Structure formats: structure tokens, C-alpha cells
Amino acid sequence: AGLARGREGDRGTEREKQKGRRERNGRDGRRWAADGVEMRAALLRETGAGWARAASARMLRAMSTVVRDAKAAATAASGVDAELPGEPRQVHVKTEVPGPRSRALLAEMHAVQESRSVAVFWEMTKSQGNYIVDADGNTLLDIIGHIGSLPLGYNHPNMLAAARSDEWAHHLAQRPALGLCPPADWPDKLRDTFLTVAPKGCDQVFTSCGCGASANENAFKAAFIRFRNVQRGRELASEEELQSSMRNEAPGSPELAVLSFQKGFHGRTLGTLSATCSKAQHKVDFPAFHWPKAPFPQLKYPLEEHTAENAAEEARCLNEVRSILDSNPTPVAALIVEPILAEGGDLHASKHFFQQLRVLTEDRGIALIVDEVQTGCGATGTFWAHEEWGLKSPPDFVTFAKKMQASGFYSRPEYRASQPFRLYNTWMGDPLRMLQLGVVLRTIEEQRLLEVVRSAGDVVMSGLNELGQAYPEHVQNVRGRGTFVAFDASTGAERDALLHELRQHGAHMGGCGDRAIRLRPALVFSRRHAVEFLDILEKALVARHRAAASSAAAA
Numbered sequence: 001a002g003l004a005r006g007r008e009g010d011r012g013t014e015r016e017k018q019k020g021r022r023e024r025n026g027r028d029g030r031r032w033a034a035d036g037v038e039m040r041a042a043l044l045r046e047t048g049a050g051w052a053r054a055a056s057a058r059m060l061r062a063m064s065t066v067v068r069d070a071k072a073a074a075t076a077a078s079g080v081d082a083e084l085p086g087e088p089r090q091v092h093v094k095t096e097v098p099g100p101r102s103r104a105l106l107a108e109m110h111a112v113q114e115s116r117s118v119a120v121f122w123e124m125t126k127s128q129g130n131y132i133v134d135a136d137g138n139t140l141l142d143i144i145g146h147i148g149s150l151p152l153g154y155n156h157p158n159m160l161a162a163a164r165s166d167e168w169a170h171h172l173a174q175r176p177a178l179g180l181c182p183p184a185d186w187p188d189k190l191r192d193t194f195l196t197v198a199p200k201g202c203d204q205v206f207t208s209c210g211c212g213a214s215a216n217e218n219a220f221k222a223a224f225i226r227f228r229n230v231q232r233g234r235e236l237a238s239e240e241e242l243q244s245s246m247r248n249e250a251p252g253s254p255e256l257a258v259l260s261f262q263k264g265f266h267g268r269t270l271g272t273l274s275a276t277c278s279k280a281q282h283k284v285d286f287p288a289f290h291w292p293k294a295p296f297p298q299l300k301y302p303l304e305e306h307t308a309e310n311a312a313e314e315a316r317c318l319n320e321v322r323s324i325l326d327s328n329p330t331p332v333a334a335l336i337v338e339p340i341l342a343e344g345g346d347l348h349a350s351k352h353f354f355q356q357l358r359v360l361t362e363d364r365g366i367a368l369i370v371d372e373v374q375t376g377c378g379a380t381g382t383f384w385a386h387e388e389w390g391l392k393s394p395p396d397f398v399t400f401a402k403k404m405q406a407s408g409f410y411s412r413p414e415y416r417a418s419q420p421f422r423l424y425n426t427w428m429g430d431p432l433r434m435l436q437l438g439v440v441l442r443t444i445e446e447q448r449l450l451e452v453v454r455s456a457g458d459v460v461m462s463g464l465n466e467l468g469q470a471y472p473e474h475v476q477n478v479r480g481r482g483t484f485v486a487f488d489a490s491t492g493a494e495r496d497a498l499l500h501e502l503r504q505h506g507a508h509m510g511g512c513g514d515r516a517i518r519l520r521p522a523l524v525f526s527r528r529h530a531v532e533f534l535d536i537l538e539k540a541l542v543a544r545h546r547a548a549a550s551s552a553a554a555a
Helices: 004-046 049-076 100-110 157-163 166-173 185-194 212-232 238-247 305-329 350-363 385-389 431-446 449-470 492-504 529-555
Strands: 132-133 139-142 204-207 257-261 334-336 367-373 397-400 408-411 476-481 483-486 510-511 516-519
Touching: 139 529, 157 431, 166 431, 185 431, 204 431, 212 334, 212 367, 212 397, 212 408, 257 305, 305 334, 305 350, 334 350, 350 367, 350 385, 431 449, 449 476, 449 483, 449 529, 492 510, 492 529
Parallel strands: 257 334, 334 367, 367 397
Antiparallel strands: 132 139, 204 408, 397 408, 476 483, 483 516, 510 516
């Protein structure tokens, strides 16, 4: 016992030392970053570009030391890592990314199908864990995870073992129309998968065609059905309503609206596209409902330095929401919001903001739809991001897709459609994707992957904050929960250039919003992957810094 107390005392002393080093490193990083910029400008003016380049190199070495110390301190903290046998130990880049074979494949694909959005062609059998092997043989750290839809990384042994089972083979051999003829074990499978992670208060589950847009589209329809039932005081439509609906006229086709937020993204079907408001390119040329948009808080970072301003900004946005709900010419039947506005630039708000949205909607009999297509299934360190809000009354709907493999929504019982076939399609889900989800949920529990996400996220956030102090022109507004993390570049063009540089150093990533770079790794992205990402990012930042210095010297 005495030895144990002694060791604990030693660890406490070491933690204090590490804390002191981090604080000193942070102060030094900010000072060196500021001093370095001024030093470089002065040297350019007074002694010429050669001396300035040498001074810049000295400054970068000093910054690199700061970041390495910060990463070492972060990784020394306790945490949980995923078990991934056979995973590569690090990235390996042999060619430019994309390389010659990838460029040839792009040309071949483009002859028959749109390919301008393609970033990487990958080798399915060679990719492993968090590492994607591209068509040119480059091993890249995948931090975008197929737009946040890859829960266990590549070729996870649990998934491969399950895929070899007879159960999976039978579902591969035929796909049932679940709304008409489900397998005999379908009720059991629903209870053993979807309902084990049902959000509090939402014990009904609807499964849709596979994408987030279909989940949100059907949630809209369910909200409209409930709203009209309450309006008319009964569940059955009148004969006039039935006949006028066939002409797309009122009262059968009523004027109703869904309130969403500026910069929000909820899908690209015609219904969800009327709620989407992230980029004009998504919407132009398509007919749309005249649905209102409320402003979403534009928080300033670091949060602790802008408490009053951010509170005022959230109050302003809540006032706008209240005004729209009370005075919009078209009655609002539902409000939809993402816990983090992902495609719009990873925009966050406080718990209080979301709590007030629940109060505003519930007081007016308006459905609250929480779009967890991107944030659900553990990406933020809790299974559902909205768990952190501490709502007194649960949402009316929680939509899901991406990492869940299947898509659909959970809802409160009163939102179940009042007659059959109101929400319906041929497939009504996919048993094979439900089997995948079962493997994902078991692996999350067995390998404590929510803890893995939180541990890796701590390393990422700590390192990004240090890099932001050293490279303030390239890393701004660091924000995130778990590994659902983003930061801003100075401009959209600089963001795109940095993403290209990151790929050349081995990190496969993506952007969002006007100038953000986002992380959407698998749930098995551990602390060592976080450290490797920070190393790659630092190399890319040095390259961008040197390119800027060379341009300034040439000018």
C-alpha cells in the first residue's frame, strides 16, 4: 500500500509537471507565433529574403517543439484504444495523390458517369482499420470515413467474421419487401438492434431506404400527418380532403411548413431540399416549398473568451425562431435541427439553445426533429449527440443513417402514422444493413468505442489548439466533440490548398462550409491515429507556411 501511494504521488507530481509544460508551451507558442510573424516582416524589409527564410525556419522548429510537447502530454493521459490486428502502423505515400492510375480511372469513369467529386479510388481488400490504400498503392490515414459513414474502419475482423455466416448469405441471396413479407425473426432483430439504442422517449422505429434524406423526408411526412390529425380533431380525412389531394389542392394538400436553420443540411430529395440551406449549388434549378429559415448561432472561439457575446447571439437566434413559429404565414408543423450543423461548416450551439428549442416547439404543438444522420452512432463520444442537451422532454423524432448503416427515424408513439401505407416503400429497410448494425453495436460495447472516441478526441482537440497558436493563419476556431472535430482555414482557397497538401502527406480528409476542414473518422480511430494526424497536419502546415514565405519573398 505504501508503494502504491508512492507511485500515485509520483504520477500526481508528473501530471503537475505536464500541466506546467502545457501551460508554458501554450504561452511560448503564442509568443513565438506572434514574434515570428513580426520578425519575418522586419527581416524581409531590412536584410533580404535569404535571412528571412533562415529566421522562418528557426521559428518553425521552435513551433514544432511546442506541438510535439503538447502531443506527448496529451497521449500520456489515460484513455482507451481500439483493438485492430493487422492494421498498418503508419501512412506510406509513394506517388502524388491522386497518382497516375487514379487519374486514369477518373478519366475512364468520367466517360460514363460524373466523377468530378471523386477524391480517391481505393483497394477494397488491401485497406485495413483506419488506413485506406488507394489505386496507386498509397496508404493514407482515412479521417473522412466515407463522409462519416464508416463505423468500424476497413475490414474489421468482427464484420468479416459475421459476413461469412450462413445468416448473411441468406440475406444476400434475396432481399425482402419488409412492409409486406418480413422474415420470421424480424421483430426479434428489431428489438436486438435498433431498440437497444433507441433515444429516451422514442420507442418507435421506422426504417427507410438507406440514406439520411429518406429518413428526414419520412419524418416530415409523419409530422404533417400528426399535425393535421390534431387540427381536424380526428385521424380519418374527409372525402373532400381525399379528392382534393389528388389534384394537389387544399384542403387535402394543405399549406404546411418545416422550419429549419440557415447553413443546415437535411438531404437532397425535393422535400428535404426545401429544408436544406448549406450551399446554393445543392438547391439551384429545383422547385422548392416556401419554408422559413431561422439563423443559427455563429459562435466565436475560444468559447470561454466570448461568453457574453455568444449568449447574446443565441438569444437573438431564439427570438427569430419564436417570431417565425408565431407569425409565419404558413403554419409550421415541425422544426428540424442538427446537433452540429455539419455540411454548413460544423456549427455548434450550447445546451441552453437546444433546450429552448424544445420548449418553444412543445409549447406550440410543433414536432422537434433532431437530425442525427451525421452525429449519431457515437461520433461525438455519446451514442446520440443530443444526449448532452439534458432535455426535460425528449425530441419527437431522431433521424439516423450513415454510421448506423441503416436509415430511418425513432419517434414518440403519438407520431406513428394513423393508417397503414401512409409511410411506405418497397423495401422498408434492409435486413443486411441491420445485421451490420448489430455487429457495430456489439463492437462498440465490447471494445468500449465511445471511450475510444472521447480519448482520441481529447488528443485531437489539444493538438489542434496548440497548432492554432503556432499557425494562426491556417488553424482557426477549433471546435468539436469526440472526434467530430473541425477547424477553419483563413479562406476557402487556403482550405482547399491545405486539404491537397494533407493528402500528399498521407491524410485523406474533407471540407465543409465556406472554409472548414472536418474530421469524420471511424469509431476505431484511437489516440495513436490522432497523434499521427497531428504530425501529418503539422508537416502540411509547414509546407503551406513555406509556400507563403516564398511567395512573399518573391513579391
